Amino acid sequence: xxxxGWQYKTKPDxxxxxTSVTGLSYTIQNLQSDxxxxxxxxxxxxxxxxxxxxxxxxxxxxxxxxxxxxxTANGAEIQSGNGCTTYSSITFTYEEPTAYEVVGxxxxxxxxxAVRNGKTFTYTIDSLTTATTVNMVVRPKPTVAITPPExxxxxxxxxxxxxxxxxVKPEEENGTKYVYSGTKATVTAxxxxxxxxxxxxxxxxxxxxxxxxxxxxxxxxKVEIAAITANTIFSATFVEKPKVTIExxxxxxxTVKGTVNGKANTTLKTGNYVDFDTDLTITATPAxxxxxxxxxxxxxxxxKANGAKDKTxxxxxxxxxxxxxFTAKPVVTIDSxxxxxxxTVKGTVNGKAN
Numbered sequence: 001x002x003x004x005g006w007q008y009k010t011k012p013d014x015x016x017x018x019t020s021v022t023g024l025s026y027t028i029q030n031l032q033s034d035x036x037x038x039x040x041x042x043x044x045x046x047x048x049x050x051x052x053x054x055x056x057x058x059x060x061x062x063x064x065x066x067x068x069x070x071x072t073a074n075g076a077e078i079q080s081g082n083g084c085t086t087y088s089s090i091t092f093t094y095e096e097p098t099a100y101e102v103v104g105x106x107x108x109x110x111x112x113x114a115v116r117n118g119k120t121f122t123y124t125i126d127s128l129t130t131a132t133t134v135n136m137v138v139r140p141k142p143t144v145a146i147t148p149p150e151x152x153x154x155x156x157x158x159x160x161x162x163x164x165x166x167x168v169k170p171e172e173e174n175g176t177k178y179v180y181s182g183t184k185a186t187v188t189a190x191x192x193x194x195x196x197x198x199x200x201x202x203x204x205x206x207x208x209x210x211x212x213x214x215x216x217x218x219x220x221x222k223v224e225i226a227a228i229t230a231n232t233i234f235s236a237t238f239v240e241k242p243k244v245t246i247e248x249x250x251x252x253x254x255t256v257k258g259t260v261n262g263k264a265n266t267t268l269k270t271g272n273y274v275d276f277d278t279d280l281t282i283t284a285t286p287a288x289x290x291x292x293x294x295x296x297x298x299x300x301x302x303x304k305a306n307g308a309k310d311k312t313x314x315x316x317x318x319x320x321x322x323x324x325x326f327t328a329k330p331v332v333t334i335d336s337x338x339x340x341x342x343x344t345v346k347g348t349v350n351g352k353a354n
Contacts, residue, residue, distance in 0.1 A: 005018060005021065005039075008036060012036065024072070024073035024088045046083075047084060047086065048086045048132070050069065050081075050083075051080050053067065057103060057139055062138065065097045065100055065138060066095040067094045067095075068092070069090055069134070071084075071088055072089035072091045086128060088127070092134050093122050095120055096119040098141075098171045098178055099173060100138040101140075102137070102138055105123045105134065107132060141181070142178070142180075142181060142229060144159070144177050144178070144228065145177065146233075146234045146235070154238040155190060155191040155236070157187075158187075159186070160185070160186045160188070161179055161183050161184065162184045163182065181229050182228070185202065186222060186223075187200055187234050188220055188221075189236035194243075194273040195239060195241065196213065196217065196241060196276065197220070197238055198212060198214075198236075198238070199213070200222065200223045200236040201235050202223060204230040210223055216239060240273075242274055242317060243274075244258065244271075244273070244319075244320050244321075244322065245270050245321045246268065246321075249323070250326065251290035251327070254282065254284050255283045256281070256283075257281045258274040258280045259274060261275065264278075265281075276317055279313065279314050280312065280313040280322070282296070282310065282312070282313065285308040286326050287326070290327060291305065291329060292307075292308070292324065293325040295322075295324050304327060306350055332345060
């Protein structure tokens, strides 16, 4: 049995007028006078089969959410494969889970428009007239994960997600985080004190994008993913800056200058860190009675002249130890025990002759 159509009249003894409405319900809008309505029942109508399921983009059935079907008129639930009342209106409702996203509805293989309200999607057949198969096509959402730094002291790592120009947060289920396909990601690596961030990367298995920071410059490093379409892992490497060790020398002092956190010509203490690729300027200053011999094993004063001497180490890229050696000047001993006279000795002392 099915509803073949609806008729109405405005007088008890008036003629019935056909409507264009089919299905189990007939709505009258702006009623201003008495009206008589009747449904035309077709007792010989054969039930119309309706099937529905959730499938992936290949058409294979998957367990990715909940899809139900009900008669629009009375809310009676329909099982997939049932024969349903011909000309009836049926509403299909899909509840999207965390791990899947909607691709679209298909009715008898054709894409159709539907209504979305948050994570609830609905599609309505106004009048069932033929055998119908309704599919909700879904796909797994991309997962996102962050490989954290070894400790917060060496650096911090964050990812900001936006979708349709609005900031969003991943949905989490059983420890796994999911985003919708097309989500944009901005990855920021912030190095800790005495570290730089290198190789900030987004890896999706079949490819990756990164900011390598080959020059190991200071500050935040970022990488952007225009649209996430596959499971993606975000990571960054934090590298410790070169440390300068200044060894104590006998016979003089050693001063070292370099670039620290972008500030050039900073006087260093032993154990200080310097920026990558900085030049170290080393000044060895002899104490009284000494001259400079070598700096870091290199002769810088072969003539054994007085005064401070300099050496520059270019482009430091690793921990560096600074050493200096000082040579004692010749000592003249005058024997004051001579008998019968005096001894006078003249020479050049600290550059002053005679």
